[in-house]
Amino acid sequence: MSSGHVKRIAYQTIVTKEVLRFARIWVQTILPPAITTTLYFIIFGKLIGERIGMMEGYRYIEFIVPGLILMSVIQNSYANVVSSFFSTKLQHYIEELLIAPVPNWIVLAGYVTGGMARGLIVGTVVTGISLFFTDLTINSYSLTLLVFVLTSILFSLAGFINAVYAKSFDDIAIVPTFVLTPLTYLGGVFYSIQLLPEFWQQVSLANPVLYMINTFRYGLLGVSDIDVRIALVIIVAFIVVLTWYSLRLLSRGVGIKE
Amino acid sequence: MSALVIENLHKTYRNGFEALKGISLNVAEGDFFALLGPNGAGKSTAISIIASLTNKTAGQVSIYGKDLDRQKNEAKSMIGLVPQEFNFNMWEPVVEILVNQAGYYGIPRNAAFQRAEESLRQLDLWDKRHTQARWLSGGMKRRLMIARALVHRPKLLILDEPTAGVDIEIRRAMWQFMKQINSQGTTIILTTHYLEEAESLCRNIAIIDHGRIVEQTSMSHLLSQLNTEHFVLDISKPLTMAPELPGYNLQLVGDKTVEVTVQREQSMNSLFESLTQQGIAVMSMRNKQNRLEQLFIDLVAQSKSEEQSS
Incomplete structure (x- = not known):
């Protein structure tokens, strides 16, 4: 068996295992975000949104749909990898991978692909639900798909790093609660940063989630608070840095080897 | 290889x-x-x-x-x-x-x-x-x-x-x-x-x-390398004290159970002959502890004393 063949099969195995894991417990992994975003569409989109009026030339529900889709991608990509890899460590079956001839980059690619799969499936489900509430216009299919995929990669990597450092279940809840959720909510899901005073607009620019949500919104609606090209560079830069850091953690065995 | x-x-x-x-x-x-x-x-x-x-x-x-x-x-x-x-x-x-x-x-x-x-x-x-x-x-x-x-x-x-x-x-x-x-x-x-x-x-x-x-x-x-072995003998009749056999160390551990230490150069035949001469029949025999266990304990004890002295 060639080395390339072994790596390909090992990668497929990790991805299959990861997809089967979240598919088996779909009531805990796919259904809750679908219900939550349906509630967002009803409450913020329909009930409150109709009183808010237009936002950047679009009805409020049309304006929040891109942010809500991407929020579900962010949360689910992250949650999948952090919980799966932490369980792997906690129950010690990370040893199955450590002892096998699987390079670190294959391990990382396998887990990130698993996170992407869940993020993209949930994102697609949420997109489908949004069609019950509003018509979806797509300004650029390629940009929409690109941001959809890049965001899921980025937050899968972030989830992986969190799982490497986590020593208890509390540690895997802290980052989503105190970092991810505030950044997402303040990243322009529900509003344009043009509504904020000048100072808070500048502060908002330090939030990486803002760039993703705005680029995705641009892909769908054609409106954005920021320059989409800069946003793409920032997203790719984050992915490069987090990939490098994740591989460094794996090669040093942080959290998984003595 | x-x-x-x-x-x-x-x-x-x-x-x-x-x-x-x-x-x-x-x-x-x-x-x-x-x-x-x-x-x-x-x-x-x-x-x-x-x-x-x-x-x-x-x-x-x-x-x-x-x-x-x-x-x-x-x-x-x-x-x-x-x-x-x-x-x-x-x-x-x-x-x-x-x-x-x-x-x-x-x-x-x-x-x-x-x-x-x-x-x-x-x-x-x-x-x-x-x-x-x-x-x-x-x-x-x-x-x-x-x-x-x-x-x-x-x-x-x-x-x-x-x-x-x-x-x-x-x-x-x-x-x-x-x-x-x-x-x-x-x-x-x-x-x-x-x-x-x-x-x-x-x-x-x-x-x-x-x-x-x-x-x-x-x-x-x-x-x-085992120099001595310890055996447990089940005998036919009850005893009140351990039999005395020249060259062997016997201990009574129950009225019908005797423990004996046998050196590597000593034969089991002579042990049984001596017991037979005293009218004691051996019904069954077993090692007191596994042979490897005995060696293991000795080697580890030796290593421990070397570690302490160094």
Whole structure:
């Protein structure tokens, strides 16, 4: 068996295992975000949104749909990898991978692909639900798909790093609660940063989630608070840095080897 | 060819504890090798380094001539490990645990299912293939770890206390299985606290203590070093005091049970003759403790006193 063949099969195995894991417990992994975003569409989109009026030339529900889709991608990509890899460590079956001839980059690619799969499936489900509430216009299919995929990669990597450092279940809840959720909510899901005073607009620019949500919104609606090209560079830069850091953690065995 | 060569292996943990102080080992291809030592001696650390679960501080490890640093993946593909602690996903069905493990070694899913069936049938777990691992009994979990370690057909199988906590019937069945796979060409390294297990299965042995190898030899040579043996004799008639036999040390431990210490140069025939002359018939006889156990205790005690004096 060639080395390339072994790596390909090992990668497929990790991805299959990861997809089967979240598919088996779909009531805990796919259904809750679908219900939550349906509630967002009803409450913020329909009930409150109709009183808010237009936002950047679009009805409020049309304006929040891109942010809500991407929020579900962010949360689910992250949650999948952090919980799966932490369980792997906690129950010690990370040893199955450590002892096998699987390079670190294959391990990382396998887990990130698993996170992407869940993020993209949930994102697609949420997109489908949004069609019950509003018509979806797509300004650029390629940009929409690109941001959809890049965001899921980025937050899968972030989830992986969190799982490497986590020593208890509390540690895997802290980052989503105190970092991810505030950044997402303040990243322009529900509003344009043009509504904020000048100072808070500048502060908002330090939030990486803002760039993703705005680029995705641009892909769908054609409106954005920021320059989409800069946003793409920032997203790719984050992915490069987090990939490098994740591989460094794996090669040093942080959290998984003595 | 050597199945495993370890040279001057050192491991110092971050807290400063020196678990291995330069051990060297050579395990021949096809061998059934015992690696024994008291708790905390360094056995599991050595095994973890061989299996790439722990980073070494210094030294070299090669598996069938493949260096674990320079030809990592080739070396890793030849090892199967049955660790001390259960380390599988408790929520996964048994068959998937094996199929995934095979996949990590590059075995495609269809072939992996066939391999999994073969391994599970060998270890009498085929009926449990769809059961989540957490519902298996302790003995079944141990067998699952053996099946998983064999699914990619490793040339070197490392068993770290594989029979801990299993009943005698399953343990003997596992011994039989280990003998069988060894006779088919798999080199086996076994660590165990059941010294009877090591004595009956292994041809060569190393004893490790305080991070050093204190003995490495063949099992037969080691056992021949035993100078004295202690036997328990069940006799036909009750006694009130131990019989006095010149040259033998006898102690009465029950009214019909006597313990005797026999030196290597003394024959059992003369012992029985002397007892017969005193009208004492021996109904049954057994070793007071396993022979290897006796040697093991002596060697570890010696190592401990050397460690304290240094």
